[in-house]
Amino acid sequence: MSRIAETFTNLRLKGQKALIPYVSCGDPSLEFTEQLVLKLVEAGADLVELGVPYSDPVADGPTIQKASQRALAGGITLEKIFQLAARLRSRVETPLILMTYYNPIYRFGLEKYVSRAQEAGIDGLIVPDLPPEEARILKQITDPAEIDLIFLAAPTSTAERMEKIAALARGFIYCVSVTGVTGSRENIASGLEAFLAQIRSHTDLPLAVGFGIKSPETAGKAAAIADGVIVGSSLIERIEENLPLVKDEPERVINEVCAYFASLKKAMENTHFAMN
Amino acid sequence: MRKNSYFGEFGGQFVPETLMPVLLELEAAYEQYKDDSDFKEELRYYLTTYVGRPTPLYFARGLTEYLGGAKIYLKREDLNHTGAHKINNSLGQTLLAKKMGKKKIIAETGAGQHGVATATAAALLGCECTVFMGAEDVKRQSLNVFRMKLLGTQVIEVTSGTQTLKDATNEALRHWVATVRDSHYVIGSVVGPHPYPTLVRDFQSIIGEETKQQILEKEGRLPDYLVACVGGGSNAMGLFHPFVHDREIKMVGVEAAGCGVNTGQHAASLTAGSKGVLHGALSYILQDSDGQIIPAHSVSAGLDYPGVGPEHSYYKDSGRAQYEAITDEEALEAFQMLSRLEGIIPALESAHALAYVRKLAPTLSPEQVIVVNLSGRGDKDVETVSKLLGGRARE
Numbered sequence: 001m002s003r004i005a006e007t008f009t010n011l012r013l014k015g016q017k018a019l020i021p022y023v024s025c026g027d028p029s030l031e032f033t034e035q036l037v038l039k040l041v042e043a044g045a046d047l048v049e050l051g052v053p054y055s056d057p058v059a060d061g062p063t064i065q066k067a068s069q070r071a072l073a074g075g076i077t078l079e080k081i082f083q084l085a086a087r088l089r090s091r092v093e094t095p096l097i098l099m100t101y102y103n104p105i106y107r108f109g110l111e112k113y114v115s116r117a118q119e120a121g122i123d124g125l126i127v128p129d130l131p132p133e134e135a136r137i138l139k140q141i142t143d144p145a146e147i148d149l150i151f152l153a154a155p156t157s158t159a160e161r162m163e164k165i166a167a168l169a170r171g172f173i174y175c176v177s178v179t180g181v182t183g184s185r186e187n188i189a190s191g192l193e194a195f196l197a198q199i200r201s202h203t204d205l206p207l208a209v210g211f212g213i214k215s216p217e218t219a220g221k222a223a224a225i226a227d228g229v230i231v232g233s234s235l236i237e238r239i240e241e242n243l244p245l246v247k248d249e250p251e252r253v254i255n256e257v258c259a260y261f262a263s264l265k266k267a268m269e270n271t272h273f274a275m276n
Numbered sequence: 277m278r279k280n281s282y283f284g285e286f287g288g289q290f291v292p293e294t295l296m297p298v299l300l301e302l303e304a305a306y307e308q309y310k311d312d313s314d315f316k317e318e319l320r321y322y323l324t325t326y327v328g329r330p331t332p333l334y335f336a337r338g339l340t341e342y343l344g345g346a347k348i349y350l351k352r353e354d355l356n357h358t359g360a361h362k363i364n365n366s367l368g369q370t371l372l373a374k375k376m377g378k379k380k381i382i383a384e385t386g387a388g389q390h391g392v393a394t395a396t397a398a399a400l401l402g403c404e405c406t407v408f409m410g411a412e413d414v415k416r417q418s419l420n421v422f423r424m425k426l427l428g429t430q431v432i433e434v435t436s437g438t439q440t441l442k443d444a445t446n447e448a449l450r451h452w453v454a455t456v457r458d459s460h461y462v463i464g465s466v467v468g469p470h471p472y473p474t475l476v477r478d479f480q481s482i483i484g485e486e487t488k489q490q491i492l493e494k495e496g497r498l499p500d501y502l503v504a505c506v507g508g509g510s511n512a513m514g515l516f517h518p519f520v521h522d523r524e525i526k527m528v529g530v531e532a533a534g535c536g537v538n539t540g541q542h543a544a545s546l547t548a549g550s551k552g553v554l555h556g557a558l559s560y561i562l563q564d565s566d567g568q569i570i571p572a573h574s575v576s577a578g579l580d581y582p583g584v585g586p587e588h589s590y591y592k593d594s595g596r597a598q599y600e601a602i603t604d605e606e607a608l609e610a611f612q613m614l615s616r617l618e619g620i621i622p623a624l625e626s627a628h629a630l631a632y633v634r635k636l637a638p639t640l641s642p643e644q645v646i647v648v649n650l651s652g653r654g655d656k657d658v659e660t661v662s663k664l665l666g667g668r669a670r671e
Contacts, residue, residue, distance in 0.1 A: 056442065
């Protein structure tokens with residue numbers, strides 16, 4: 001069983017839901033990201049999504065776009081991110097998921113990318129612009145390497161597409177909660193429950209909800225109906241607001257991000273298993 | 277991998293899942309309507325009575341005599357309504373969108389020609405239109421921004437990234453992801469995910485179809501060379517595609533070398549780029565060793581794009597077409613050359629094709645024939661050129 005599957009199974013047995021932070025690697029520095037991830041794990045992160053900054057992130061809203069630009073301006077590279085992942089893997093047992101767009105993977109070389117990810121102890125890959133139609137080649141490499149290729153499902157996905165996604169997916173299915181790009185929103189999308197129920201009819205894999213989780217309230221609502229919640233932009237907003245502080249007092253900023261993260265975690269406790 | 281979404285190894289559908297259902301829907305609608313006689317008749321009606329097609333194929337006597345060598349014909353896409361070939365595609369796609377029941381139109385634009393063409397088609401067909409344009413291009417092409425607004429279109433200034441066409445396209449894609457249920461995104465070139473490269477090529481193929489008929493009438497034979505500029509590559513593909521099986525015809529796509537392909541400041545994806553995925557398709561693109569997209573540079577906002585249509589990449593690798601690069605300076609010279617010799621001020625994009633013809637024609641014999649696509653007129657570029665020349669046209 002993969003580390004990701006094992007984590008979800010254990011949570012399920014305890015009647016808990018996964019909280020998954022998305023961090024933009026190298027925003028604003030690699031050292032900051034490393035400390036942040038370690039503290040997020042202490043604060044209750046069940047899995048961690050490591051975002052590889054990309055120049056043209058079409059699935060992302062302004063918050064992640066800006067974070068990516070800051071990281072790229074700071075000289076972040078894939079090689080440095082693999083080294084970061086390896087360092088994190090030596091210190092935590094938490095599943096690590098690498099998220100980036102298809103072009104950096106293609107350019108790096110699919111085989112090489114997967115083998116470097118494997119060496120670094122990465123458990124899963126998310127590629128937001130790789131729909132099932134284009135995923136065959138990468139999946140042929142990730143499957144034998146026992147890395148979970150995680151697919152996204154959207155509110156616009158038809159039943160036929162959900163079936164196709166469910167057939168290919170491993171680890172969990174990333175359910176995009178809104179018809180739109182990443183970014184925090186005031187309310188949880190209406191229709192989310194029906195959307196999740198539809199996917200649920202095609203798979204037993206865990207379902208994690210991302211895009212638009214902004215507050216303990218939205219995290220709690222999402223956790224009540226899904227197996228996991230992914231939170232990115234609203235964490236990054238707390239870094240962005242404190243950028244001048246990051247250099248001199250990185251710990252203070254990290255503590256603030258983690259305190260917010262813990263408040264989401266708390267809101268997700270006591271949610272009942274709605275999807276079983 | 278479905279074969280028809282690729283040209284050889286190029287193309288595909290590298291987009292977020294949210295967009296996949298609508299791409300499949302678009303593909304199905306296009307398959308249905310492209311051979312539908314009512315749709316074809318309606319499009320033909322507008323192209324004839326509104327756009328002004330067929331555009332003339334003009335024998336450029338002055339240019340031919342000046343350069344010496346091959347006979348040069350200009351396919352006058354600059355005479356289309358709104359001043360460029362872009363209207364062929366915008367009208368076709370907007371009509372298709374209406375058939376699909378979508379009345380909200382999204383577009384991106386660099387030089388503004390595609391934005392103006394789409395704003396025009398939307399006004400004509402009663403659709404709501406939003407155009408994304410990089411803040412840098414808004415500055416360079418303020419007149420076109422005003423034209424779009426006059427036509428009732430909302431112009432959104434994009435301030436992310438390089439603030440040019442690449443980022444306008446990103447922003448248009450993001451907007452589309454959020455409004456995909458009732459919006460159609462009119463992509464302006466033979467780029468983007470399948471089915472766009474095919475669909476745009478087909479709407480632009482009228483350029484080559486007319487050319488074929490016209491050159492046979494004038495010369496009694498097909499041309500030896502077809503030359504067209506390539507940014508994304510829609511005017512070139514429109515000219516080339518109907519001739520693709522006429523193997524003896526040489527097709528030359530002309531990219532923007534900007535300050536020179538060795539300077540790193542250019543837009544020559546085919547000449548100096550590498551394989552990668554940008555805006556939903558695998559093609560030649562400008563990128564660094566980490567797969568980050570490198571901003572393009574060209575004096576022409578319409579060529580200032582770090583990618584190219586996947587079918588061009590296929591033509592390049594299969595040897596069916598040849599691709600050359602022309603610097604800003606060479607294009608500026610050709611811009612003035614055509615103005616002086618023929619009384620036609622070309623778009624800076626088209627001036628790249630003319631600059632290549634300037635080198636090519638003298639090497640050929642007087643029996644040989646070159647057709648160059650004059651993809652657009654230069655009104656929009658007059659201010660840019662005036663600034664670059666310090667207000668002095670060359671004596």
